[in-house]
Amino acid sequence: MDRLDILKEKVKEILPEVDFVIGYSKGFDILHPSPYFVSEERQIRNLIWDEFCINNFANYLPPPKRVPNGLFKQDEKIGLVVKGCDSRSIIQLLQEEIIFRDTFIILGMPCEMKIDLKKLREKIDIDYIQSFNVSGDKAEVKTLLEKKTINLDEILYDKCLYCKYPNPLIYDYLIGDKVNPRSREGFYKDVDEFEMISNEEKISCWEKEFDRCIRCYACREACPNCYCQYQCIAQTRRPHWISQSTETIDKKFFQMFRAFHNAGRCTDCGECDRVCPVGIPISKIMKKLTKEVLRLFNYEAGVDEKLIxxxxxxxxEEDNIG
Amino acid sequence: MIKKIPLNKVKNLLDDLSGDYKVFAPVKNGRSIIFDEYRSDKEVNLEKFSVTSIKEALFPSHEAMIKYDYKKDPSDLSKTSLSLKSEVNFDKTVIFGVHPCDARGFFTFDKVYAGNGYRDVYYKTKRDATAIVAITCANPLATCFCTTVGGSPADSEGTDVLLTKVDEFYYAESYSEKGELLLKNSNFSSPQGGVDNEQVLKIKEEAVQKLDKNFSTEGIENKLLKIFSDSDYWKNATSKCLSCGICTYVCPTCYCFNITDEGVMGRGERIRSWDSCMFPLFTLEASGHNPRARKFERYRNRINHKFSYLVIRNNIIGCVGCGRCIRHCPVSLDIREVVKGVID
Amino acid sequence: MSDIQKDIQNNDSNIKIIAFLCNWCSYGGADTAGTSRLKQPSEVRIIRIPCTGRVNPLFPMKAFIDGADGVLISGCHPNDCHYIEGNFYARRRLEVLKYFIDFMGIEKERFDYQWVSASEGQRWQQLIIDFVERIKKLGPIGKCET
Structure with missing residues (x-):
């Protein structure tokens, strides 16, 4: 049976227990699925599952984000579809004791791969997309203007290309069979390369990237770990840490402290990078932090709930400092 | 006046113009195309849809309103003098290569910042010194809905020059004196008679036909007011929203701003920077009370502002149908669906 | 004119260094150096903090963004923290921060954290002289760095 069919059946089964289930449904085109809140049985048929279902639903869990937003009440129980990488975000939030395990049901989706639209856009003009079909390790993409066959490896998210945890590490129900993990080797390639360049080059590179930041804070809002809400110092006037101007330096400073606030907590889910409307490679910054944390403390965030x-x-006596 | 210019001369034209004007154009910046000041080392892309709208040109993401400086008298430290500087000077500007919907976006700004009531000097001076060159949008996207809200992919309203691409040429029609002045540039040449004209008309018509009307905006302002207190509708429609500011910051008509004093040790600027009604901080009051604490209330306000309040107060729909808020939304929240839901 | 004022006037290096010193150790250490008339470079601005564990990594970051050319954080030796464990937390944070700011274009040599106790006036003097020399060699922080 197809994974999607199993999912639909499971959602139907747990729906009486929960207030709603968060899954994916069709967005404005085939490349942009949208989070979908299923609260009635008739909505279940709208659920989808494909290479583009990428949103990290762990982001809807932290109470500081959801309760004041009236998304759902404190005592409500929800179900959510969770990929391998998203499950790490959930474990991280559980470790921080910001969410509690008995308030949600996890429908674990083993995940083969997701397509990075930013990479796909470099290959083909996806604004006029008509169809996208995967066969083997290639994808046939048809747009209004052209037709192309693209190697999947060239358009997968980096996190998928080196996916160590394709199967959810925490779940109530596993949907379908587990998939094989890929090798992590090479995951930090871009970070390693960037470390090697000179300081001047680093500066001018970040200068260029942050120049086009519009300070929309989508990176912050899309991050499951960013739940400071009103208290985020990016906007507070008291304390007044950062100017509200859009000078490059202020935007870079914002991303620096946002990133560092996630040091040791970031699970490399890549949402910040994905949602950035102007394509700033934020995940490169986050990866640098996860790399250092791995090197110094031999720790991966969101893997073991019992670790601190x-x-x-x-x-x-630190093992790697000193 | 009608002129034409070969595609490969556009770069020359921009270089020429940037001598006399400040030129804004869609330029490639990293992997994205954004509206930015043109320099000859930047790569202009007129084919694709830019991420940011052109409002940056007239309503910058931040601008200094006042510069202030407190100085202590070295001979008498109890005396402090304050110097204030406020500068509003603006160079002649050309905004080049916008879509007709973007050009219409300034109508909303005009009503609010340069209408009969308050006149915003920072905006108005720039607006008066600016000419807009738009391009007929021959291949609208799946997210476009300009015809629904009263625009058109070949709309000449609000533009000074409208370019239409025919084979290897752009045909340029001017609609104002500012536009005619621009067409006097030597890179433009005169077209040969009626054949081209027909072609231009055909392309424009085809473009319009490529777009479906998503909903009818008739009486929408009252329908929205009626459904205002139906919080279940708004909750369901917006539960996936992340409360980020993308939709408002890429929007060509969102004009809200925040004013803050940024300075150290008695010296600094009072700046005005973009603000977004999607942030809870937007309406947070000093008392701690927040009238729009929940995100469905904030999103409802955005829709109501565009499709109801502005219509009632200023007789203009505050949405031009460019579809940016749909395209760039991290959760693909579709404003068309939400409005359609209200109408049904 | 005092020696210090002369020093400041003759100081044309235009280097600004911020030092965050723990109240219980390093601040005392710097004080010891002062009372023992050990000369210290005038480029350093000292900020007294209750414990290195108090140092939010935001502090050094903000210092760099606002134009500091170097930031030095100093506190009690490990195992000697006045609050038992503050500097253990600090050690982890600041170690990550060092490599992180380097990635963002602020050379990691501009940042350092050290352990100096209240009695180690001499050690403080040597350390701060070396640090200032190191920053002088690097020169002022680039405009685009800040």
């Missing part, structure tokens, strides 16, 4: 995030603890 590395910057919230210490060792008297």
């Amino acid at each position: 995030p590395p910057l919230m603890t210490y060792k008297r």
Whole structure:
């Protein structure tokens, strides 16, 4: 049976227990699925599951984000579709004790791969997309203007290309069979390369990237770990840490402290990078942090619920510092 | 006046213009196309849809309104003098290569910032010194809905020059004195008679036909007011929203701003920077009370502002149907669906 | 004119260094250096903090963004923290921060954290002289760095 059919059946089964289930449905075109809140049985048929279902629903969980937003009440129970990478976000939030395990049901989706639209856009003009079909390790893409066959490896998200945890690490129900993980080797390639360049080049590179930031804070709002809400110092006037101007330096500073606030917590889900409307490679910054955390503390965020995030603890004798 | 210009001369034209004017054009910046000031080392892309709208040119993401400086008298430290500087000077500007919907976006700004009531000097001076060169939008996207809200992909309203691409040429029609002045540039040549004219008309008509009307805007302002208190509708429609500011910041008509004093040690600027009604902080009051604390209330306000309040107060729909808020929304929240839901 | 004022006047290097010093150790250490008349470079602006564990990584970042050419954080030796464990947390954070700011275009040599106790006036003097020399060699932070 198709994974989607199993999912639909499972949603039908758990729907009486929960207030709603968050899954994916069709968006304005085939490349842009949209989060879908299923609260009635008739809505289940609209659920979809394909290479483009990418949103990290863990983001809807932290109470500071949802309760004041009236999204759902504190005591409500929800179900959500969770990919391998998203499950790490959930574990991270559980570790921080910001969410509680008995308030949601996880429908774990083993995930083969997701297509990075930013990479796909470089290959073909996806504004006029008509169809996208995967066969083997290639994809046939048809737009209004042209038709192309593209190697899947060239258009997968980096996190998928080196996906170590394609199967959810935490779930109530696993939908379909598990898939094989890929090798992590090479995941930090772009970070390694960037470290090697000179300081001047680094500066001018970030200068160029942050020049086009519009300070929409989508990176922050899309991040499951960013739940400071009103208290985010990016906008507070008291304390007044950062100017509201859109000078490149202020935008870079914002991203620096946002990133560092996620040090040891970031699970490399890549949502910040994906949602950026102007394509700033934020995940490169986040990856640098996860790389350092891995090197210094031999720790991966969101893998084991029992561990304490590395910057919230210490060792008297550090293994890799000193 | 009707002129034409070969595609390969557009670069020359922009270089020429940037001598006399400040030129804004859709330029490639990294992987994205954004509206930015043109320099000859930047790559202009007139084919694709830019991420940001042109409002940046007349309503910058931040601008200094006042510069202030407190100075202590070195001989008498109890005395402090304050110097204030406010500068409004603006160079002649050409906004080049916009879509007709973007050009219409300034109508909303005009009503609010340069209408009969308040006149915003920062906006108005720039607006008066600006000429807009638009391009007929021959291949609208799936997210476009300009015809629904009263525009058209070949709309000449609000533009000074409208370019239409025919084979290897852009045909340029001027609609104002500012436009005619631009067409006097030597890179333009005169077209040969009626054949081209017909072709231009045909392309424009075809473009219009490519777009369907999504909904009828008739009486929408009252329908929205009627459904205002139906919070279940709004909750369901917006539950996936992330409360980020993308939709408002890429929008060509969203004009809200925040004013803050940014400075250190008695010296600095009072700046005005974009603000977004999608942020909870937008309406947070000093008391701690927030009249629009929940995101469905904020989103409802955005829709109501565009399709109801502006219509009632200023007789203009505050949406030009460019579809940016749909295209760039991280959760693909479709404003058309939400409005359609209200009408049904 | 005092020696210090002369020093400041003759100082044409235009280097600005911010030092965050723990109240219980390094601030005392710098004080010890002062009372023992050990000369310290005048480029350093000292900010007293209750503990290195108090240092939000935002502090050094903000210092760099606002134009500091170097930031030094100093506190009690590990195991000697007045609050038992503050500097253990700080050590982890600041170590990550060092490599992180380097990635963002602020050389990691511009940033350092050290352990100096209240009695180590001499050690403080040597350390701060070396640090200032190091920053002088790097020169003022690039405009686009800030």
